[in-house]
Amino acid sequence: MARKPPRKPRARPEAAAPFGKAGAARKKPAASSKKAAERPRNAPTPRRDEDARPAFSDKPAATASSPLPPRLAPKGPQKVTGRWPVMLETKGWSDYELLDMGDGEKLERYGTYVIRRPEAQAMGARRLDASRWEGADAAFTGDVEEEGPGRWRFARELPETWPMTMGAARFHGRFMSFRHVGVFPEQIAHWDWTRERIQAAKRPAGRPLKVLNLFGYTGLASLLAANAGAEVTHVDASKKAIGWARENQNLSGMDDLPIRWICDDAMKFIAREERRGNKYDGIILDPPKYGRGPKGEVWDLFRDLPAMLDVVRALLSEEAAFVILSIYAIRASFLSNHELMMDVMHDKPGTVESGELVIRETGSAARALSTSLFSRWSAS
Numbered sequence: 001m002a003r004k005p006p007r008k009p010r011a012r013p014e015a016a017a018p019f020g021k022a023g024a025a026r027k028k029p030a031a032s033s034k035k036a037a038e039r040p041r042n043a044p045t046p047r048r049d050e051d052a053r054p055a056f057s058d059k060p061a062a063t064a065s066s067p068l069p070p071r072l073a074p075k076g077p078q079k080v081t082g083r084w085p086v087m088l089e090t091k092g093w094s095d096y097e098l099l100d101m102g103d104g105e106k107l108e109r110y111g112t113y114v115i116r117r118p119e120a121q122a123m124g125a126r127r128l129d130a131s132r133w134e135g136a137d138a139a140f141t142g143d144v145e146e147e148g149p150g151r152w153r154f155a156r157e158l159p160e161t162w163p164m165t166m167g168a169a170r171f172h173g174r175f176m177s178f179r180h181v182g183v184f185p186e187q188i189a190h191w192d193w194t195r196e197r198i199q200a201a202k203r204p205a206g207r208p209l210k211v212l213n214l215f216g217y218t219g220l221a222s223l224l225a226a227n228a229g230a231e232v233t234h235v236d237a238s239k240k241a242i243g244w245a246r247e248n249q250n251l252s253g254m255d256d257l258p259i260r261w262i263c264d265d266a267m268k269f270i271a272r273e274e275r276r277g278n279k280y281d282g283i284i285l286d287p288p289k290y291g292r293g294p295k296g297e298v299w300d301l302f303r304d305l306p307a308m309l310d311v312v313r314a315l316l317s318e319e320a321a322f323v324i325l326s327i328y329a330i331r332a333s334f335l336s337n338h339e340l341m342m343d344v345m346h347d348k349p350g351t352v353e354s355g356e357l358v359i360r361e362t363g364s365a366a367r368a369l370s371t372s373l374f375s376r377w378s379a380s
Contacts, residue, residue: 079349080377084338086355088189089368095164096185098359100133101369102126110173110181111164113137117179121370140179150179163251167191169223171248182218182244186357186371190324191221194282195228197378201281201321208258209321212273214266214285214312219245219259221284226257230282235262235269265297267304270311279317289329301329309344316348324376326357334373341375350379 092098097109101122108115116136126133137158142150152175161172166188173181194211201209208231213222216234218241226232236242242263249255262269266287287308291299312323323345327337338354345352354375358368 076347078342078346080342080345080347081351082338082342083351083353084355085334086353087358087368088186088355088374089358089360090186090188091360091366092185092362093166093188095166096183097362098185098369099362100126100128101361101367105133106369107133107136108185110183111162113158113162113173115181116140119369124367138175150177166220167224168227168252169220169248169254170252171218171220172244172251174244183220184371186359187221187326189357190284190326190374190376191224193376194221194225194284194322194324197282197321197380198225198228198230200380201319203281203319209281210279210317211282211284212270212280212315214270214283215287216245216284217241217286219248219261222259223249223252223254223257225282225284226259227252227254231258233260233262233280235264235266237263237265239263265295267297267299267308267311270308270315274311274314278315279320280315281317281320282322283312283315284324285312286326286328289327301327306340306344309340313344313348320348320379322376322378325374327373328371329373334375337373337375341377345377348377348379350377352377 095111098106099109099114100107101119102125104118104120104122105126106117106119106122107126107128108117114132114136116133116139118140135155137155139153140150141153158175161174164171164173164183166183171182173183175181198209198211203209209229211222211225211230211232213225213232213234216222216236219234222232222234222245234242234245236245242261246261249257249259266285285308287301287305288299289301309325316323323341325337325341334354334356338352341352341354352375355373356370357372357374358370360366360368
């Protein structure tokens with residue numbers, strides 16, 4: 001989607017393609033043996049559209065014949081400070097544990113079910129007895145790549161959904177075709193941090209803190225932010241994901257909370273919000289690596305993320321409290337993300353910290369598993 005000429009101090013690439021939660025990367029749907037509401041999660045497993053295809057399927061995300069214009073360096077004094085590396089660690093809670101990992105797989109407990117899935121970062125040796133692994137209630141088999149399709153193998157007949165709890169939120173787990181179950185446990189580190197900033201944020205009397213959640217998936221970040229006192233706009237291009245999120249809202253008893261559920265392409269939505277002059281006090285975004293929007297828009301994280309962050313920066317209010325960027329393209333660099341966020345937020349006082357999201361095993365001598373990268377800015 002061609003954009004108007006950029007405003008100073010930064011230039012936005014006009015060739016950047018719009019994309020919503022529909023693309024391929026983090027969740028790419030396919031029929032599941034459980035007929036669950038599907039939507040893959042990690043780039044080409046996007047938390048996006050049920051009809052999405054990876055960007056590389058038939059159209060390249062970028063070619064030599066479609067070069068992007070150079071980005072302009074920020075102008076003016078840099079006000080933001082940076083801190084890295086930061087490791088945000090999750091040790092689990094009553095409904096989640098990382099039980100073991102190794103040999104390219106991880107063994108986890110979600111609610112009452114033990115689940116076995118591929119995990120490229122689990123490069124060490126397993127510590128639990130083989131019988132624990134073989135006794136898993138469900139195991140994902142198929143393509144070892146995060147964006148690759150596969151299938152679930154069940155030890156016995158299991159329900160299509162099962163209930164779980166995370167703080168004040170209640171939600172349904174589902175076995176999805178791209179190895180995901182509807183929650184990414186490492187994100188609890190961001191959810192707790194977001195709650196603290198929402199509750200501590202200073203804003204004009206009588207105006208609720210406004211939070212925008214792009215690529216919102218099953219809605220846990222939106223529910224917890226609204227429960228902390230924010231007015232939330234949740235955007236996702238998958239109708240099934242929106243339906244799942246609203247289901248979780250009802251299950252949590254949060255139907256009266258101020259959440260707008262928007263089914264739309266994320267880039268198109270924020271472009272309209274910028275034209276309308278709408279502002280937000282906090283923005284959460286978790287884009288895929290590759291993906292397609294509902295109308296075939298091609299998204300490439302490395303090419304298009306800078307343009308998206310430019311618009312995100314323009315949407316921040318004068319009283320903005322935070323921005324969170326999570327990236328599940330684990331082969332990328334948190335340092336690259338850090339420098340990009342420092343560039344975008346250069347004139348906004350506060351701190352950008354960047355690093356990795358990590359899950360810690362249970363038990364003694366527990367090891368840490370890196371799951372994703374992040375950069376986040378805080379005004380305080």
